[in-house]
Amino acid sequence: MRSPRVFDGQRGLIVAIFVTSLCLNLLVLTAPLYMLQLFSRVLSSGSIATLVALTVGAGIALVFFMLFDALRQRLISRLGNRLEAGLGPQILGAVVRGTGGVQDTQPVRDLHEVRGFVVSPVFTALLDAPWSILFVALIYLFHPLLGAVATVGIVILFTLGVISELTGRDPAKAASSAARDSNATADEILRNADIVRAMGRTPTLVGRWESESFAAMRFGTRANDRIASMTSLAKMVRMFLQIAIMGTGVILVLQGQMGPGMMIAASILLGRAAAPVEQSISGWRLLLQARLALQRLNALMSEAGEERALMEMPEPQGRLSVETAAVVTPARQEPLIFDVSFQLEPGDSLGLIGPSGAGKTTLARALVGLQPLTRGYVRIDDAALTDWPPEQIGRYTGFLPQQVELFRGSVAENIALMDPDARPSAIVEAAKRAQVHELILSLPGGYNADVGPQGRFLSAGQRQRIGLARAFFGDKRLIVLDEPNANLDPAGEEALSAAIAGATARGAVVIVVTHRMSVLKSVSHAAVMEAGRMVRFGRATAVLGAEVRPMGAQVSEGPRDAKIEILRRRPAVEAQLAEGVAQ
Incomplete structure (x- = not known):
């Protein structure tokens, strides 16, 4: 099956x-x-009437030329708009899903670059370049010698274009890569501007960005210099070609082999034949950048096209099971999580504790489908999470990450995750479930209060509690909260505990990653993570009490009402995964 491409579906407009x-x-x-x-x-003949007729005919032809030129510009503009409007949502959706490992907005910028190239004069010159062959053929009809001169000149210009491609391709590619790194560094500095300013590291980080920006400028200058040299040489060749065609034409006129009208017409045709080739060479840098962007977009769309369509499942009840889950990344030799297994029924809640770097956040992200598993399964109602359509299971999943960022808009829009069709009653209900209704009403403007870019108009604790309300919005069956009390005061922690109790009373499964033991008073189960392993799992009172003992990885078939579910070590599984890591 053919992979999708950027210009798919545009055949009619291109024709x-x-x-x-x-x-x-x-x-x-x-x-x-x-x-x-x-x-x-x-x-x-000296006929004025003939002159008038010819002039009127030429004027009519030029009117049609104007109309066709305006029509072509409109069609090209529509092509650019259709590319951006048709592919923009698809490209951004692929970036959000993490297709191809892309984590930034570079594909969106690539789409803008392709559109900018399509509506540029360089694209128009490329459309006109093939017709240079027609004009040269007409010059041959005037006289073979004039055609030979025109052919040599066009071949030289074409050769300069090939040289420009070969000499400018690698520097342009390096400049594009360096520019992406420079932009990424600038975004990081701006996201952490408060830390940078408070700790007086502005010159250091600006210097880091400057070095990366300088690399982009160095490669870009190298590419521009090479292309500029070819462009100047092409201009010289074109002007010399005009001189050569006129000189040759004069000789042929003096010899009586052609008339002066053919000589002038040949010069006009040659100028028209050489113009698009020369213009293409001068815009070669833009062509190279657009081609690189097009290649990246085609690769992204190819990977996105391989994602299979999934059948919608029945409405989930919320039963959660994790089976021998493991996550291995190329950046680390040791697994982030290894052989983790547990089960939770609707209405259960789990407090996940352990030292920093134990794998708690990795497990939390895996539970909501953000972290792919190297092996094992996360199951909702016995169906693997990867078998659920992301949009469907997402409607029943609430997630609060460690770093809470809000969208530019109102409090209500952020709770509804910018859904324009969200009912106000559902937004207020989510706020009440998260115990933040009174907090929101205390803000100037209440639910209509503007949170500012990334929620900067609110404190860290306010952002976290509004993010909690967002996680409770809708009919959630699985709610995963990663350190939801990191920025909360005692009153906020009490509200959090009440919100967790309310969610479990409605039949949801709630998983809380925390370093504070106070939250564990409101959960039914607890688990301890160490070095990527779940070493303890069971009833919260048992896991946190004196009856705890370290355990391995697989849940036994013992009775569910046991204080601690007994886990067995699995040497064969460990050896298998270790071999995979080594490979």
């Missing part, structure tokens, strides 16, 4: 642009034909 280009380049013959008729008919 229309090609047809208008054909008509335009045929109408370009108006001036040389008019010149031929002046010398062959008007000057020889």
